[in-house]
Amino acid sequence: MSIKNNIEKFTQTLPKGCRLIAVSKTQPVEKILEAYEAGQRLFGENKIQELTAKYESLPNDIEWHMIGHVQSNKVKYMAPFVHLIHSVDSLKLLAEIDRQAKKVNRTISCLLQIHIATEETKFGFSESEVLETLQSDQFKSLANVRILGLMGMATLTDDQAQIRKEFKSLKTLFEKIKSLRIPNVAMQELSMGMSSDYKIAIEEGSTFIRVGTAIFGERNYP
Ligand SMILES: *Cc1c(COP(=O)(O)O)cnc(C)c1O
Numbered sequence: 001m002s003i004k005n006n007i008e009k010f011t012q013t014l015p016k017g018c019r020l021i022a023v024s025k026t027q028p029v030e031k032i033l034e035a036y037e038a039g040q041r042l043f044g045e046n047k048i049q050e051l052t053a054k055y056e057s058l059p060n061d062i063e064w065h066m067i068g069h070v071q072s073n074k075v076k077y078m079a080p081f082v083h084l085i086h087s088v089d090s091l092k093l094l095a096e097i098d099r100q101a102k103k104v105n106r107t108i109s110c111l112l113q114i115h116i117a118t119e120e121t122k123f124g125f126s127e128s129e130v131l132e133t134l135q136s137d138q139f140k141s142l143a144n145v146r147i148l149g150l151m152g153m154a155t156l157t158d159d160q161a162q163i164r165k166e167f168k169s170l171k172t173l174f175e176k177i178k179s180l181r182i183p184n185v186a187m188q189e190l191s192m193g194m195s196s197d198y199k200i201a202i203e204e205g206s207t208f209i210r211v212g213t214a215i216f217g218e219r220n221y222p
Contacts, residue, residue: 002034003031003034003035003038003215003216004034004035004037004038006214006215006216007020007022007035007038007039007040007215008038008039010211010214010215011039011040014202014209015202017207018202018206018207018208018209019042019207019208019209020040020042020208020209020211021042021043021044021065021067021191021208021209021210021211022035022040022042022043022044022211022212022215022216023043023044023045023046023067023194023210023211023212023215023216024043024044024045024054024212024216025044025045025046025047025050025068025212025219026050026219026220027212027216027219029054029057029058031216032054032058033058035215035216036058036059036062041061041062041063042062042063042065042083043062043063043064043065044064044065044066044067044086044210044212045064045065045066045067045068046066046067046068046069047068048066048070048071048074048075048077048078049074049077051064051066051078051082052077052078055078055081063083063084064078064081064082064083065082065083065084065085065086065208065210066078066082066084066085066086066087067086067087067151067191067210068087069087069089069123070085070087070088070089070093072092072093072096075093075096075097075100076100076103079097079100079101079103079104079106079108080104080106082108083109084109084110084111084148084189085097085108085109085110085111086110086111086113086151086191086208086210087111087113087123087151088110088111088112088113089112089113089123089124089125090125091133091136091138091139094110094133094139094142094145095138095142097110097144097145098142098143098144098145099144101144101145102143102144106144107143107144107145107146108144108145108146109145109146109148110145110146110147110148111147111148111149111150111151111189111191112124112125112130112133112147112149112150112151113125113150113151113152114126114127114130114150114151114152114170114173115152116152116153116154116166116167116169116170117152117153117154117155117156117166118155118162119155119156122153124151124152124153127173130150130173130177131177131180134147134177134180134182134185135182140183140184142184145184146184146186147184147185147186148186148187148188148189149174149186149187149188149189149190149191149207150170150173150174150177150187150189150190150191151190151191151192152166152167152170152191152192153192153194154166154167154192154197154200154201156196160200163197163200164200164203164204167192167193167197167200167201167204167205167206168204170190170192170204171190171204171205174187174190174205175187188207189207189208190205190206190207190208191206191207191208191210192204192206192208192209193206193208193209193210193211194209194210194211194212195211195212195213195214198211198214
């Protein structure tokens with residue numbers, strides 16, 4: 001299957017309310033353009049340097065999504081153009097995004113990454129940490145960021161029931177936060193699902209699936 005066919009297949013089968021982010025990390029500009037020509041406009045990257053380089057060399061109507069772990073000292077490079085940061089995992093990082101957003105006169109939309117997997121290595125807030133953060137005085141003082149929802153990555157496993165359980169727990173937390181009606185916090189977007197588990201994620205209420213391999217094929221890491 002070509003990139004074009006893959007994009008078309010996703011576009012035709014995605015339910016209303018769920019959008020596809022084409023994860024283009026490690027992919028060259030030519031491959032991204034192939035997806036673009038098939039109509040894809042939302043792309044995701046996990047490294048700020050790569051994100052910025054691709055933003056500069058690709059069409060202006062692409063929405064760039066940052067999906068990987070963010071180092072505070074690099075936020076300034078993406079602040080002028082990033083559409084949505086999915087991977088905010090600390091109040092300290094959120095404060096830096098706010099600071100850089102102010103400098104370029106923007107309000108930057110963010111998702112909070114929640115640790116739902118059993119693996120230790122995945123980043124993110126625990127449930128109690130996220131509730132504490134959203135109710136803190138420091139959070140209330142941040143005027144140039146807007147929280148639009150949550151992001152999570154399930155455990156890398158073949159156990160479908162385990163994956164489903166993790167996505168359900170994220171959705172439950174999403175509904176709980178929504179019911180708290182915290183100022184400047186809108187629970188609209190739920191970013192969950194990758195090539196191996198997007199079908200389950202969609203069934204469990206995902207609004208953004210982040211898909212790389214199933215569009216571009218296997219990545220060749222340098
Ligand atoms: C790489 C990546 C994806 C896409 O992974 P695939 O398995 O290639 O679909 C999704 N989300 C995040 C955070 C990633 O880093």
